[in-house]
Amino acid sequence: MEVRIAALADRCVKCGLCLPHCPTYRLAATEAESPRGRIAFAQALAEGKLERTPSILAHLDNCLACMACERVCPSKVQYGELIATTRAWLADTGAQTRPARVLGWLLAKPRLLGMMLRMANLPGLRQALQGRVIRALLRPFGMDRMLAELPRLPRVQVAPSRIPAAPRGRIGLFLGCVAASVDRDVHAAATSLLHALGIEVVLPRGQGCCGALALHNGDAVQANSLGSALRAAFEGAGVETVLVSASGCFGTLRDHVFADSKLRVREVHEFLSADSGFDTLKFRALPERIAVHAPCTQRNVARADGAIARLLARIPQLQIDALPAPPGCCGAAGDYFLRHPETADALRAQTLDATLAQSPQTLLTSNVGCRVFLGNGLRECGAEIPVTHPLVLLARQLEN
Ligand code: SF4
Ligand code: SF4
Numbered sequence: 001m002e003v004r005i006a007a008l009a010d011r012c013v014k015c016g017l018c019l020p021h022c023p024t025y026r027l028a029a030t031e032a033e034s035p036r037g038r039i040a041f042a043q044a045l046a047e048g049k050l051e052r053t054p055s056i057l058a059h060l061d062n063c064l065a066c067m068a069c070e071r072v073c074p075s076k077v078q079y080g081e082l083i084a085t086t087r088a089w090l091a092d093t094g095a096q097t098r099p100a101r102v103l104g105w106l107l108a109k110p111r112l113l114g115m116m117l118r119m120a121n122l123p124g125l126r127q128a129l130q131g132r133v134i135r136a137l138l139r140p141f142g143m144d145r146m147l148a149e150l151p152r153l154p155r156v157q158v159a160p161s162r163i164p165a166a167p168r169g170r171i172g173l174f175l176g177c178v179a180a181s182v183d184r185d186v187h188a189a190a191t192s193l194l195h196a197l198g199i200e201v202v203l204p205r206g207q208g209c210c211g212a213l214a215l216h217n218g219d220a221v222q223a224n225s226l227g228s229a230l231r232a233a234f235e236g237a238g239v240e241t242v243l244v245s246a247s248g249c250f251g252t253l254r255d256h257v258f259a260d261s262k263l264r265v266r267e268v269h270e271f272l273s274a275d276s277g278f279d280t281l282k283f284r285a286l287p288e289r290i291a292v293h294a295p296c297t298q299r300n301v302a303r304a305d306g307a308i309a310r311l312l313a314r315i316p317q318l319q320i321d322a323l324p325a326p327p328g329c330c331g332a333a334g335d336y337f338l339r340h341p342e343t344a345d346a347l348r349a350q351t352l353d354a355t356l357a358q359s360p361q362t363l364l365t366s367n368v369g370c371r372v373f374l375g376n377g378l379r380e381c382g383a384e385i386p387v388t389h390p391l392v393l394l395a396r397q398l399e400n
Pocket of ligand 1: 011012013014015016017018019035036039069072073074075076077
């Protein structure tokens with residue numbers, strides 16, 4: 001791994017063009033919290049030129065893996081692979097502990113996770129769990145933050161759609177782990193839109209987590225085990241395409257889980273906007289102002305933010321305001337908001353300020369983690385702005 005890390009880092013010409021795009025550099029304004037600084041640390045550690053001090057390990061751990069640096073790098077430094085390999089190497093050699101073991105275990109069991117989320121959202125229980133006493137009791141185990149940011153489960157407001165009688169295509173829909181419960185409305189919306197296009201939707205049994213969290217935290221063994229189970233579930237489902245509605249999972253599915261598979265991974269907005277039938281669908285007018293938050297993974301990995309804008313433009317009278325490009329990451333970033341609450345809250349505050357300044361009637365975002373984190377943040381501010389997924393809005397307005 002050391003050779004690979006050094007080779008990846010060697011591509012960096014230290015131009016610094018990525019620095020203004022890095023959320024942690026913008027907050028801390030120090031080289032050590034920048035992509036260039038982290039690349040230099042990783043290279044020096046891999047080449048044995050630097051001691052593994054707690055401070056250097058912390059700078060590497062503070063990276064959100066938002067990939068803003070990779071997107072703008074003129075030298076095409078593969079930063080995502082570099083940080084994941086460095087973290088895996090440091091964890092394998094005992095220099096860095098792998099975080100989120102409990103959460104990682106739970107994510108591998110979406111049904112159990114869903115059951116726990118349903119119970120935690122029972123009337124009265126949610127307030128009790130988020131009360132001061134229980135949170136104080138669970139603080140020593142690091143679970144108070146998890147309770148404070150407990151996801152809410154959506155009421156599925158999309159009418160069930162009819163399966164096309166003579167389908168013109170068949171796709172497999174990826175449900176995910178947290179998203180299997182928290183994005184149930186998104187999956188219903190995606191199914192409605194696809195059915196309206198005459199496309200049959202298959203939900204392969206036994207599908208689970210894509211392993212993104214494990215991969216980002218340097219746990220290649222767990223990431224590979226989750227990826228193999230997921231690949232087997234889809235390969236046995238008789239589909240050629242895997243559609244993904246959570247942008248945070250898309251890169252892991254495309255570049256790791258299905259990298260060597262015949263199955264094609266497509267981002268759902270890109271898929272819908274490329275379908276010639278989409279222009280024939282009719283949408284009810286919606287005279288509302290909405291703001292669109294583009295998650296880092298949507299902009300820097302899936303690169304499908306343009307497709308979302310094209311789809312939403314089909315809703316008559318909808319006034320769409322994109323949130324300003326900076327501040328970039330909203331701070332959710334997988335389990336980052338649990339492990340780095342101060343940085344995550346500072347980044348969330350920037351996104352919330354930008355949202356409140358536009359005072360939209362709804363905030364749209366296409367990643368489940370951002371949806372939960374921003375929704376909780378808006379509620380804490382006392383702002384009654386619902387946060388939902390672009391597909392849910394499209395399916396609600398669909399006339400066909
Ligand atoms: S990562 Fe790319 S953009 Fe950033 S300093 Fe290195 S070469 Fe320049
Ligand atoms: S992935 Fe994001 S947080 Fe990490 S160094 Fe790159 S821009 Fe900064």
